Amino acid sequence: MKLSVIIVNYNVCYFLEQALLSVRQAAERLGQPVEVFVVDNHSADNSVSMVRTRFPEVILLENHDNPGFSKANNQALRQATGQYQLLLNPDTLVEEDTFRRCCAFLDEHPGCGGLGVQMLDGQGRFLPESKRGLPTPRVAFYKIFGLAWLFPRSRTFGRYHLGFLDPGQPHQVAVLSGAFMLLRKAALDQVGLLDEDYFMYGEDIDLSYRLTQGGWQNWYFPGARIIHYKGESTKRTSVNYVFVFYRAMAIFAQKHFAPGRAGLFTKLINIAIWLRASAALGQRLATRAAPLLLDAGLLYAGIYALKVYWEANYKYERTPFPPQYMLVAVPAYIGVWLAATWLSGGYDRRARAGWVVRGIAVGTMLISAVSNFLDSWRFSKALILLGGAWALVVLVGRRLLVHWLRHGHLRLSEPRTKTLAIVGSAAESQRVRLLLAAAKVPANVVGYVAPVGAEPAVPTRDYLGELGQLPDLMRLYELNELVFCGKDLPAGQIIDLLQRLPTRPRVAYKILPEDSQYIIGSSRKNAPGDYYALAPPLRLYQPAQRRGKRRLDLMASLALLLAAPLLVWAQRRPAGLLPHIWQVLLGQRSWVGLRYTPGGPADRAILSPADTAAAPATLSAAARQRLEFLYAKDYEPESDLRVLWRGWRRLGGG
Template sequence: MPAYPKLSVVIVNYNVCYFLEQTLLSVRRAVEKLGEPVEVFVVDNNSVDRSVAMVRQRFPEVILIENQDNPGFSKANNQALRQAKGEYLLLLNPDTVVEEDTFRACCEFMDAHPKAGGLGVKMLDGQGKFLPESKRSLPTPWIAFYKVFGLAALFPKSRKFGRYHLGFLDKDQTHEIEVLSGAFMLMRKAALEQVGLLDEDYFMYGEDIDLSYRLTQGGWKNYYYPGTRIIHYKGESTKRTSVNYVFVFYRAMVIFAQKHFAPKQAGAFSLLINFAIWLRAGVALCRRFWDKAWPVLLDALIILGGMYFLKDYWEQNHKFVPTPYPPQYMLVAVPAYIVVWLSSAYLSGSYDEPAKTSRIVRGIFIGTVLISAISNFLDAWRFSKALIILGGVWAVGAMVARRVVQHFIRYRDLRLSEQPPKTIAIVGSEVESQRVRRLLGAAAVQARILGFISPTDEGSAADTPTDQLGSLRQLGEVLQIYDVTELVFCGKDLTASQIMGNMVQLQDTHPEVAFKILPEDSDYIIGSSSKDSPGDYYALEIELNLYKPQQRRAKRLLDIVISLAVLVGTPLVLLRQRNALGGFLRNVLRVLLGRRTWVGLRYMAPRTGTPRAVFSPADEAVHANFAMNDATRRRLELIYARDYSPADDLRLVLRNFQVLGQE
């Protein structure tokens, strides 16, 4: 490679192998279109999902930097930036797709604007919708106030309240802006050498605002350029309901204020942001609680109403002595019944998707038996066995009826235990469409595959395959006629520009259709339903028992029971601990709060939202001084996850008590 390439691309990756593969494929095509020397860096922050092996195997031209820990976004980018030799330097997220002409168009723009220090482009989410963070203003105290207290969201196009995302600026025109997005941040090397690299005080979030501000302070200009587009799946936005995201994101704004604003302003700004942190954290907790609680609360209210009418009916028609039940029956006994019924129903899987009548019947039956048994020992609270049985029958009927109504409203279907399968059409060649079918079948995706839409208009009626629905120019008509719910684009047959163009065109006319992409020669079909949904994928994967709702619930209960048991017996437990008291008690607290699980995956990449494990089944051999490589450890964890049962956790904890205090 020549000593001075035109462009250096830097991608920091952490456990998103499937997205990184698609990003690098799009980068490779964009490099070809640029026609000038380009160097591509991938900095891996100690991923455990085969990202490194994939890059080595599929992209030998990439300069790979392997970290043995996760130093954060800023430090990882700086590692590559210090080595980069390009005239222009691009920070690119691993969950993006660039158009074929993106690099050429951006470099030409920078060449034509010598005072341009930084450049951002038009970003689309996984559904082809414009992402407002493509252009942003500096978060001064007032702009930040409007943002954190929701005024920016209420008045996005206001010149006063909507300045955070500059909603009053036309998204289809070039503008000089203040802040670039770290998802795609193109900078002139000369400008970066003048103002310095990313500030490593920021672990994640805020570093792009800081660097953008320093570029403008150094006399350079930042531009928003809509002449090319990228897809940004924006998986991190799913964390906006998590308390951890709230603290990390807004603390980054405090660091920025303390660094760049006058001391007086920084103090007021810090006070404002800290207040916003706790406010947003509280809202996030309430939202998460409400999402989980509202189905249970609704069932409780319906059952309570039914029990009131059952009580009146039984008093008037069947009670041996027709006198009213005492007030404590409805005030204490019935609420206690409902708690037992719903707790038993929850543990039996009544709130898992898809809903099943058998789980409800089983849960309520067990709850009814428990209530009847307990009431036998409480003479003062023994009211009527008949009302307990009738209440159980009503609880089953009410819970099933509520779910049937909800299911019908959502799917227009009365089959409670079944969710309508996806209706999928494939945009690509016949060969690639067959590959999509095999992948969907191997991933056990419940779908009805209608056929494929040819990416070209070639061929005659005589040689048209029977499952061909039409050609690319007829795509809108095909969606209209066949009632498609999901569209899979084949990256081998279509350019990124074609895919994005069709997504943008269709997202207005067919908002109900979800889009996914099968990258060239990949085993992953990737997509995202909106900017606030995580990127997801279909893949050739074994079904893991560990992630089934019933097993996850049983695992959580077992974690709590083990934690409480070892907490009570702490003095005896510590006699067998290799670790200090602090580490052990810290892990107990983390498990009780749901931030850790006693046994789980430490070498495989866990699914999003899964707590980190204190101990891995693969650690048994390690502590027994049995040498093994990472591949063997992951294989042991795969077997554990595939065949998981709570008994495995209990056995492993009992056999490895001495290491429960490890970090």
């Protein structure tokens, strides 16, 4: 066996399919025996059945939990028999000559124990982590505090990504990327497999270091290229990523550095964790809170102006309102208006103007009603109504302005229509159109560009031109998205086009793999990949349903809190009832949700629809996951009520 390819998958069925198609092509081009392993870490997105159906030649290893990246790779490495063994991420696309060129390089360099290649993001841009240096305390300091980012080509500060080395030339490097890590079996037999102390991240640095310590060389080889849709399998901007990544660095330091250096490195890592975690959390909070804070500021300023005008012209007694009006009452009004708008859906991604109007109307009526019962806080009905009118102008007006700047029109619930062209044959072009229509993608498909050999004998109305004319066609039609058809264009040609085509104005590039139902792409290296698919999204994850579910959780918790003195005695685990009520009120848990589905929503469910089925103890794991899928697919609040009614004795747990 010349080559063993190992892919660990977790809930990225759409990218795994494309990766395996490209692996199949590259294996055929190699012309020598190749075995392919897929280790699935208990995915819930149909990955296993897809591999069995479309890739019967693949050796599939199914885990019934998620043991982590290192353990899963080692499962396949212990069975692999290839002279060379490749660890490959599922969110990659390899060109047809990758295996042939890489194996030839290893044949010519017997001292090479590990090989990495030139990695590009979904837009064809070079990924600097294709070649890396060892993260010593000094190198880590430069990276953590931004000096590596400020001076990427410096031999002093740019050692983490070795930015001073020409990416177009092969180099010996210290660290290879786990996204594409080609290893010599003889070297692995000597230094050992991946260290399973690392759950995710750091294992590639650890193995690279052990290879060099064992007398082997690590090489960066730009003669082969892959696309790596970074950020898909794990969300790299999350706080969890920060902790997992930097803790992996701390494990590495404790294992391989002298005690003094390891202590210094650990201190740097702890600083980095808090700095990066705070930055990630601050960015997330700022992103979510910015619209609310902007609306609140505009509302406050407008109501203050209304108050001044009202005092000077209409107030019966020409005296100013007491200070508590602006200090307490107005902030309370604003809070009610914004909360009612949020509950009405006015802060959803594709909010409608009517939802904002509904929220403001409900909020205004609520403020007016409550103020009738508070004599000492009853200031002016007119200002409440005028404030509601101002809130309507601000909230709708700001959304219209932002939407017009982003999408070029004033229809709030509709995104900008993409101007899109397809690169492929007429038949595949038609398939792309059907997929886009089925996925309800707002796109104006101007036509297709035929690759060499697929030009129509008689040009049709939607035929734009030949592949060589593509740059001119992009400018002429002002395209902002291109879809490449993998059935008509080899991966190497797609990569060539990505690197040659203009990136400004920004154009999004996507790929339709051969016979796939997914159109795949990624705009930035740290952004999750996106895709268009025939499968409709699950209702449970839609904003309106999530918001309704949260309202139901709150109302159910309050009702259960009142009834707790009676309910607690009938619970299977009485001590758990009040803690569960408190956790649901805080938003830490949900009464009903997905308990048995890997990769389910972040809110941990207390009950599952599978728990209230007939004879739940006899259900298999697959049956439980199927029941949860149907619950999520057709979710309605009544579903939660039914589960709560049937499982009320289990609200405390058990």
